[in-house]
Amino acid sequence: MDAIAVTTLQGLTSYALEEFKLLWNGKNDVKRMKNTIRAIRATLLDAEAKANNNHQVRFWLARLKDVLYDADDLLDDLSTEVRGMLDEIDNDKKQFHLIDHPPKPSPVLEQRRQTYSFVHEDEIIGREEEKDMILHYLLDSGVKSSVSIIPIVGFGGLGKTALAQLVYNHVDVHKHFGLKRWVCAGNEFDVRQIAQKILGQADPKEIEQVQQDFRQLIEGEKFLIVLDDVWNEDVGIWHKLKSFLTMGAEGSTVIVTTRSEKVGKMMGTYTPIILKGLGGERSWELFCTMAFERGRESNDKELLAIGKEVVRKCAGVPLAIRVVGSLVYDKTLEGITNLSYLRNCELWNMDHLEERIFGVLKLSYDNLPSPMKNCVAFCSLFPKAFEFKKQMLIEMWMAEGFIQSTNQMRGEEDVGNEYFMNLLSRSFFQDARRDLYGDIESCKMHDLVHDLASVIVQFGNCLEILPNW
Structure with missing residues (x-):
C-alpha cells in the first residue's frame, strides 16, 4: 500500500x-x-x-x-x-515527527547472488536421499505398470518443486524418457485443463477431442509428467485423469508435488516422499551460502550468534533460511551489522510454522526499497506459476512508473534490471532460466511470495489478517 x-x-x-x-x-x-x-x-x-x-x-x-x-x-x-x-x-x-528521506539507490548485488537457469546440485542442500530415491524409481527398468505416481509432500517452502526440478532435469532422466512435460496444477484441477496444459493447447476444446489429442501425444511413449502444486482432493477427478495417463508405454511416470498428505496417499502408487525440515548442519550451510561472502562465516561473533539463533527458529525450512540469509547479506552490504532485531522479531512467536514462514517473507518485503515493493505487488496480477519474461516484466514496471533512478546517467531499463536481480537474489523470484549467452531470460514467483503479494495488494501493508500478527 x-x-x-x-x-x-x-x-x-x-x-x-x-x-x-x-x-x-x-x-x-x-x-x-x-x-x-x-x-x-x-x-x-x-x-x-x-x-x-x-x-x-x-x-x-x-x-x-x-x-x-x-x-x-x-x-x-x-x-x-x-x-x-x-x-x-x-x-x-x-x-x-516524520523525517524527510530522499530516495536511496539499492545496493547492486554481486554476480554470485544471481540464480541459475536450472536447479544445480549445490543449490539443493540436504535432499540427497530423497533425490536418489526418486531417481531409483524413475530409472527402474523392471517397472511394468503403464503409469507410476511418485508424490512429493510437504508444506510451502520446503523445496518440493526444487527437488522435482532436480530430478526432472537430470541427464539420465532425460535419456530415459521420450516425452517430458511440466504442468502447474494449482487450485483448479480440471481434467480437461490439465490435459490441455500437457498438450500445450491454449484454446478450450471438447473433452472428446482433448482425449484424442492426448492419446496421439502419449500412445507408445514412455513419458515423465510433473504435476506441480496439486491441491484438489477429489478422488473421482484424479481417476478420470489417470485414465488419460494409462495410454503411454510401460514405465511412464508422474511426479506430483502437493502440500496435502491426503493427495499424496490418494494419487501415489509409490509411498509418498514426505519432506521435512533440514537438519541443523545443513540449515547453517544454506544460511552461510546466502548470508556471507562466498559462503564463508563472518568474523563478527555477535552476527554469527544472531544468525545461528535465527536459523534455528527457521526450523529447517529452506525458503525461510534463504530469505533471512539474503536479508543479512543485504544489511551487511549496506554497512549495518547490528541485526539484533532479527532475533527479537515477533514473528518467531507464531505457533504455526507456516505462519512463521509467511512472516519471514513479510519481513523481507518490509526491508525492500519502496519502488521494489511496487514491483512485487504488481506480479500478483498474474496467475501463480506464471513464467515472467524478464525483459517484458521490466518494460511493464517501466510503463507503470515503478522504476525510480537517482542517477541521470543510468537509464530506466538498467535500473529495472537491477530491481529484477535484487528481487531474484532475495528469493522473491525463482526458477530463473538463462539463454544461450548466459543472460537470465525468464523466472517464476514462489507461490508463497505470490500469496504475500496478493494479500498486500488487497489489505495493504499491515497484514492484520494474519493470526497473532
Whole structure:
C-alpha cells in the first residue's frame, strides 16, 4: 500500500497536476497542491519504517491510500473535498515527527547472488536421499505398470518443486524418457485443463477431442509428467485423469508435488516422499551460502550468534533460511551489522510454522526499497506459476512508473534490471532460466511470495489478517 502511494504521489507531481490546471481556476491552487504532495511524499520512507510498530502511523498511511490509491479516479473526480483531505493528511503527519528521506539507490548485488537457469546440485542442500530415491524409481527398468505416481509432500517452502526440478532435469532422466512435460496444477484441477496444459493447447476444446489429442501425444511413449502444486482432493477427478495417463508405454511416470498428505496417499502408487525440515548442519550451510561472502562465516561473533539463533527458529525450512540469509547479506552490504532485531522479531512467536514462514517473507518485503515493493505487488496480477519474461516484466514496471533512478546517467531499463536481480537474489523470484549467452531470460514467483503479494495488494501493508500478527 505505501509503495503504491509513493508512485501515485510521484505521478501527481508531474503530468497529472498539469491536467488538473484544466479543472482549477488559478495557478496558486496548483502550486499549493504540489507543495502538499511533495511534503507528504518526502516523509513516506520514514512512515513506512514506523508503520509496523505504530498503529497511528499505520492508520495515517491507510487514509493516504484511500485518497490516492487510484490516480485515474482523482483525475476524473478532483474536487475541493479531495484537496482538503490531502491538507488534513499533511497536517496530521506532523504529530508523528516524520523525517524527510530522499530516495536511496539499492545496493547492486554481486554476480554470485544471481540464480541459475536450472536447479544445480549445490543449490539443493540436504535432499540427497530423497533425490536418489526418486531417481531409483524413475530409472527402474523392471517397472511394468503403464503409469507410476511418485508424490512429493510437504508444506510451502520446503523445496518440493526444487527437488522435482532436480530430478526432472537430470541427464539420465532425460535419456530415459521420450516425452517430458511440466504442468502447474494449482487450485483448479480440471481434467480437461490439465490435459490441455500437457498438450500445450491454449484454446478450450471438447473433452472428446482433448482425449484424442492426448492419446496421439502419449500412445507408445514412455513419458515423465510433473504435476506441480496439486491441491484438489477429489478422488473421482484424479481417476478420470489417470485414465488419460494409462495410454503411454510401460514405465511412464508422474511426479506430483502437493502440500496435502491426503493427495499424496490418494494419487501415489509409490509411498509418498514426505519432506521435512533440514537438519541443523545443513540449515547453517544454506544460511552461510546466502548470508556471507562466498559462503564463508563472518568474523563478527555477535552476527554469527544472531544468525545461528535465527536459523534455528527457521526450523529447517529452506525458503525461510534463504530469505533471512539474503536479508543479512543485504544489511551487511549496506554497512549495518547490528541485526539484533532479527532475533527479537515477533514473528518467531507464531505457533504455526507456516505462519512463521509467511512472516519471514513479510519481513523481507518490509526491508525492500519502496519502488521494489511496487514491483512485487504488481506480479500478483498474474496467475501463480506464471513464467515472467524478464525483459517484458521490466518494460511493464517501466510503463507503470515503478522504476525510480537517482542517477541521470543510468537509464530506466538498467535500473529495472537491477530491481529484477535484487528481487531474484532475495528469493522473491525463482526458477530463473538463462539463454544461450548466459543472460537470465525468464523466472517464476514462489507461490508463497505470490500469496504475500496478493494479500498486500488487497489489505495493504499491515497484514492484520494474519493470526497473532
